[in-house]
Amino acid sequence: xxxxxxxxxxxRNGTVIDHIKAGRGKxxxxxxSLSGSDTTISLLINVQSKIHKRKDIIKxxxxxxxxxxxxxxxxxxxxxxxxxxRNYAVAEKKVIKTPPFISEIVHCPNENCICNNERGVxxxxxxxxxxxxxxxxxxxxxxxxxxxxxxx
Amino acid sequence: MKHxxxxxxxxxxxxMSLLKRASELLPIAEGKKKSDKLKGKILSTCFFEPxxxxxxxxxxxxxxxxxxxxxxxxxxxxSHLKGETLSDxxxxxxxxxxxxxxxxxxxxxxxxxxxxxxxxxxxxxDGAGHHPTQTLLDxxxxxxxxxxxxxxKVGMIGDLRYGRTVHSLSQALDRFNTKLxxxxxxxxxxxxxxxxxxxxxxxxxxxxxxxxxxLDVLYVTxxxxxxxxxxxxxxxxxxxxxxxxxxxxxxxxxxxxxxPLPRVDEISxxxxxxxxxxxxxxxxxxxxxxxxxxxQLIGGK
Numbered sequence: 096x097x098x099x100x101x102x103x104x105x106x107r108n109g110t111v112i113d114h115i116k117a118g119r120g121k122x123x124x125x126x127x128s129l130s131g132s133d134t135t136i137s138l139l140i141n142v143q144s145k146i147h148k149r150k151d152i153i154k155x156x157x158x159x160x161x162x163x164x165x166x167x168x169x170x171x172x173x174x175x176x177x178x179x180x181r182n183y184a185v186a187e188k189k190v191i192k193t194p195p196f197i198s199e200i201v202h203c204p205n206e207n208c209i210c211n212n213e214r215g216v217x218x219x220x221x222x223x224x225x226x227x228x229x230x231x232x233x234x235x236x237x238x239x240x241x242x243x244x245x246x247x
Numbered sequence: 248m249k250h251x252x253x254x255x256x257x258x259x260x261x262x263m264s265l266l267k268r269a270s271e272l273l274p275i276a277e278g279k280k281k282s283d284k285l286k287g288k289i290l291s292t293c294f295f296e297p298x299x300x301x302x303x304x305x306x307x308x309x310x311x312x313x314x315x316x317x318x319x320x321x322x323x324x325x326s327h328l329k330g331e332t333l334s335d336x337x338x339x340x341x342x343x344x345x346x347x348x349x350x351x352x353x354x355x356x357x358x359x360x361x362x363x364x365x366x367x368x369x370x371x372x373d374g375a376g377h378h379p380t381q382t383l384l385d386x387x388x389x390x391x392x393x394x395x396x397x398x399x400k401v402g403m404i405g406d407l408r409y410g411r412t413v414h415s416l417s418q419a420l421d422r423f424n425t426k427l428x429x430x431x432x433x434x435x436x437x438x439x440x441x442x443x444x445x446x447x448x449x450x451x452x453x454x455x456x457x458x459x460x461x462l463d464v465l466y467v468t469x470x471x472x473x474x475x476x477x478x479x480x481x482x483x484x485x486x487x488x489x490x491x492x493x494x495x496x497x498x499x500x501x502x503x504x505x506x507p508l509p510r511v512d513e514i515s516x517x518x519x520x521x522x523x524x525x526x527x528x529x530x531x532x533x534x535x536x537x538x539x540x541x542x543q544l545i546g547g548k
Binding site: 205207208209210212213214215216232233234235236238 | 253332333334351352353354355356358359373374375376440
């Protein structure tokens with residue numbers, strides 16, 4: 096870890112997302128709508144890691160990820176760890192879990208699904224596989240893999 | 248409470264008990280015996296999309312058991328057009344009746360209804376989604392005609408890509424150790440999302456003749472004209488998959504042909520009088536099967 100610290104300075108307050116699947120960092124930035132925000136963000140790609148050989152890391156200054164953002168992150172990179180940093184120290188370490196059901200954050204691609212056609216109905220997906228991400232709409236049964244997922 | 252949204256909601260044990268009961272109910276379904284098992288009970292038939300066969304067979308089944316029906320056959324007569332949501336409509340209707348049959352053009356409508364209803368929801372078809380009572384009556388027909396459901400060799404021919412009937416039936420038959428033969432032009436082949444879930448042997452074929460002699464059941468579906476941009480393509484494909492009595496000389500004597508009806512010309516009328524034709528009995532079987540299901544859901548049995 097000390098080698099990484101030399102490359103990018105520690106942040107005072109904010110969030111460090113560690114152990115992101117290598118190469119997935121940029122997508123995480125996009126999904127969490129962090130690219131367009133005005134805080135300072137560092138993205139480290141292909142950092143050496145003891146666990147997975149390579150990993151990505153994202154450091155976001157002055158912003159703590161909320162629960163919905165963490166749920167989205169869980170779909171993209173289930174092994175990531177979210178560190179909330181306050182005054183240079185890790186104030187909270189969140190091991191993220193891919194939930195068995197994913198509500199409201201993923202769009203169902205089936206235009207004829209009832210969840211796209213009825214007021215007040217939110218989307219709901221069942222997690223079929225975590226490692227090769229696969230989810231299934233609980234209404235129409237449409238299955239989706241990682242590449243085809245679009246977030247709301 | 249037990250909703251029946253898809254055939255997956257019913258385990259094998261429950262399917263077998265429904266089919267057994269349906270068989271016992273045949274004399275009542277035929278009007279030879281009377282029943283008042285569901286006297287005083289009310290079934291709602293809510294059809295947001297027309298389907299005469301499904302609606303009438305549910306209403307007949309309910310009335311054969313002494314119950315009564317309310318409902319609509321066409322959403323233009325309802326508050327749907329005023330912008331009422333399906334959830335609100337179902338909450339209301341479930342207060343008026345002991346069970347609700349729902350037919351709707353959108354996939355997942357019955358699942359949504361089951362989340363808000365106080366009484367059992369029976370899916371009578373949701374868009375390109377599920378139609379579990381069709382699958383039940385197909386299983387019942389096979390069991391009645393062949394005598395068993397296990398270890399059969401079943402061919403499915405025609406439009407296997409878009410036909411939800413054959414998708415659900417494949418998945419249901421797979422649970423009974425069936426070997427499936429899919430016969431279709433390549434453009435109308437059984438989709439991967441169905442075959443991926445199959446645990447038993449299955450195979451695809453371009454023509455029927457080479458495997459006809461092995462089959463216990465041949466399930467025929469209509470090839471729809473609108474699937475083909477070129478009418479000549481349609482005629483060629485439809486012609487190649489037509490079944491007539493001449494072709495059936497190579498079939499096992501006990502082989503049975505099923506078809507969800509209506510047929511156009513995929514089964515020649517000269518098949519109707521052969522011992523192979525089971526499709527008219529299959530259409531009737533919608534009554535005893537739906538009776539058994541209603542009895543189980545409403546009658547407390």
